[in-house]
Amino acid sequence: MVGATTQNNTLVNGQSMMFQLIVDKLEEKGISTKVVDFGKSIDPDFHKKRVSGKFNFTKLIDNFLLIFQFIWVMMTTSKLTLVYINTAQSKVGFLRDYIFIRVAYLFGKKVIAHQFGANYSKFYSSQSQKVQEMIKNTFRKVECIIVEGDFTKQQFSFLPNYHNKVISIPNGLPEKIDMAAMIPKQIKKEEPVKLFYLSNLIEGKGYWDVLEAINILVNEYSQNVTAVFAGRILEDGEDEMFKSAREAKKSFFNFIKTNRLEGKVIYTEGLYGYEKARQFSENHFFLLPSYYINEGQPVSVLEALAYGCVPIVTNYRLIPAMVNADNGFFVEPKSPVQIADAVRNMINDPDEYHKKSREAISFYKKNFTADKYVEKLVNLFLKHATSNRMT
Numbered sequence: 001m002v003g004a005t006t007q008n009n010t011l012v013n014g015q016s017m018m019f020q021l022i023v024d025k026l027e028e029k030g031i032s033t034k035v036v037d038f039g040k041s042i043d044p045d046f047h048k049k050r051v052s053g054k055f056n057f058t059k060l061i062d063n064f065l066l067i068f069q070f071i072w073v074m075m076t077t078s079k080l081t082l083v084y085i086n087t088a089q090s091k092v093g094f095l096r097d098y099i100f101i102r103v104a105y106l107f108g109k110k111v112i113a114h115q116f117g118a119n120y121s122k123f124y125s126s127q128s129q130k131v132q133e134m135i136k137n138t139f140r141k142v143e144c145i146i147v148e149g150d151f152t153k154q155q156f157s158f159l160p161n162y163h164n165k166v167i168s169i170p171n172g173l174p175e176k177i178d179m180a181a182m183i184p185k186q187i188k189k190e191e192p193v194k195l196f197y198l199s200n201l202i203e204g205k206g207y208w209d210v211l212e213a214i215n216i217l218v219n220e221y222s223q224n225v226t227a228v229f230a231g232r233i234l235e236d237g238e239d240e241m242f243k244s245a246r247e248a249k250k251s252f253f254n255f256i257k258t259n260r261l262e263g264k265v266i267y268t269e270g271l272y273g274y275e276k277a278r279q280f281s282e283n284h285f286f287l288l289p290s291y292y293i294n295e296g297q298p299v300s301v302l303e304a305l306a307y308g309c310v311p312i313v314t315n316y317r318l319i320p321a322m323v324n325a326d327n328g329f330f331v332e333p334k335s336p337v338q339i340a341d342a343v344r345n346m347i348n349d350p351d352e353y354h355k356k357s358r359e360a361i362s363f364y365k366k367n368f369t370a371d372k373y374v375e376k377l378v379n380l381f382l383k384h385a386t387s388n389r390m391t
Contacts, residue, residue, distance in 0.1 A: 001026075001099055002070065003041030003086035003114075012272065013200070014171070014299030015116045019086055021174035025374040036070050036075065038062065038096075063096040070100055074107040074355060080386050085112045087145075089294060090121045091131075098138050107139045110384055113139070114146040117296040118317045121155040132158070139165075143384045146377075148297035149318040167380065170302055170321060172373025173302040175277070179365060184358035185284055185308050187350040191341065195227040196283035198271065198300045199290075201248070202236045204220045206289035206314070206333065211252065213287075213339035215259045221344050226264055230271040238293050280307035284353070285343060290319070291333040297321065305364040308357040310343050322368070327360040 006012050016039055026033050041062050074385035083104045087097045097113075104111050124135055139159055140146060145166045147153055156162045187193055195214065201207045207229065217223040233252065235245040256265050271279060280286070286304035289312065291301040297318035304311045311328035313319050323330065333337035346353040 001033050001084050002036045002038070003084075005035060005037050006039070007037075012270070015086065017174040017299055018116070018171055020046060020174075021370055022084070022374065022377060025370075026378070029378065031378075036066055036073060038066050041158070049117045059092060061304065061314045063092065066096065067099050071103055074103055074109065077109075079108045080385070081109050082381055083109045083113060083164075084381070085113055087113045087115050088205045089115070089117055089120045091123075091127070092129075094123075094135065095140075098134060101138050101141055102350050111142040112144055112146065112381065112384060113142045113360060115152075115155075117294040118148070118152040118155055119294045121157065122293070124155075124158055143387075144380070146380070149321050152296060152316055169373070169376050169380070170318070170368065171299055171302060172368050172370045173298050173306055173364070174370055175303065175306075177277075179306070179361075179369075182306065182308060182355055182361050184361060184364070185310075186357075187284060187347060187353050187379050189350075192226050193345070193347055194283040194336060195285045196279050196289055196304075197227065197229045197287050198276070198279070198303075199288060199298070200231045201229065201233040201252070202292060203239045203241055203248070204236060204290065204292035204295075206287075206291065207231075208241065208252075209289050209334055209336045209339060210287045211255060211265070212336035213343070214265060215255075215261060216336060216340040217343060218261060218264055220241055220342060221258060223344060223347060225343065227266070228283065229265065229267045230269075230279065236292075243254050268289070276303075277307075280304060283309050284357075285310050285312055285346075287339065288318055288319075289314050289331055289333060289335070289339060295319075302364065302368050305360040305368070309344070310353065310360060312339055322363075324363075327356055327363050 001023055004016040005023060006016050023033055023035055041058060041065060085097065085100055088094060101111050124132060127135065136159060137138045145156055146169050147166055149170055153162065153166045156166050173370060177263045197207055197210050199205045214225065214227050217225045233245050233249045242251060256262060280303055286309045288300060289297060290298065291314060295317045301311055301313060301319060301322045305322060305327065311323050312331060313323050313328060314333050329342040330334040331342065
């Protein structure tokens with residue numbers, strides 16, 4: 001198992017939660033696993049300082065250490081061992097994957113690659129012809145490539161047999177939730193309407209649009225709303241508004257002060273376990289108006305559905321596989337007015353809001369439980385563990 005766990009490291013996001021879920025469930029089923037955890041780092045604060053999409057020397061050193069660990073695992077395990085690896089969509093990440101996959105192949109192991117996100121085709125097209133050939137030759141050596149949905153199969157269309165090689169398995173929710181306790185939410189006139197943003201505060205995730213929407217709701221529409229932002233304020237290679245995470249953080253809090261939103265907006269760097277569950281339980285709306293370049297199927301949207309926390313999102317990448325007109329709202333990227341209008345309309349129509357909350361819970365139960373997700377993966381593992389090597 002090659003990926004980032006949520007244990008003993010600071011890399012906690014949707015992908016690491018999905019990886020941890022698989023590791024835990026395989027162990028519960030008595031399937032022996034060895035984990036090469038690339039969520040760890042020689043720098044404990046690396047994930048606070050990282051800039052997505054940019055080269056980092058610390059990450060390079062981390063990858064070299066992981067490669068040595070991986071080679072040792074290959075030397076000390078049976079030839080029948082199946083290798084499952086979360087692949088990356090960056091150049092440094094690919095070089096790591098290139099070595100892992102080829103080492104596993106040399107040791108006679110079968111490899112299943114799992115690509116989260118939906119930006120691989122852009123990453124591939126931006127590389128030189130030589131690197132593109134390396135990518136194609138590397139993926140020829142894997143049994144199959146798992147993606148989060150049918151839409152994201154196309155990102156591997158550069159492979160000649162991608163229709164057969166790429167398999168769609170939508171994410172499940174990696175949290176244990178008592179679904180019997182989940183009841184549809186209601187908006188009550190005498191209580192504030194609560195909004196929740198949970199993700200890294202990266203420009204492409206739309207957090208600034210959410211902040212501006214709150215300002216519209218409070219200062220233009222005179223609505224009784226509160227909001228919680230949970231996530232690290234990070235710099236990204238695609239940023240346009242701010243030059244650094246420090247500048248973005250300063251502007252974030254200045255905006256709150258300038259527009260008298262103190263007491264209306266609460267910020268926390270991260271929420272986990274009980275505190276995260278409490279926020280999903282208490283808040284009416286979940287907001288993620290993302291246009292992030294590496295977006296795929298955000299696990300946070302699944303969490304929102306499970307709790308009946310009505311999502312307000314963009315019609316982007318694999319988000320429409322989870323959200324529809326019955327259980328949430330779509331807004332255009334960079335459109336805080338549309339976000340504000342969606343919230344205000346539901347405040348004025350609490351019965352319709354209640355229906356959407358109910359449909360959110362129902363849609364989650366039918367499609368995205370952890371057990372259904374893991375069952376699909378385990379069946380895929382067993383299929384390839386007992387089949388002949390693909391050519």
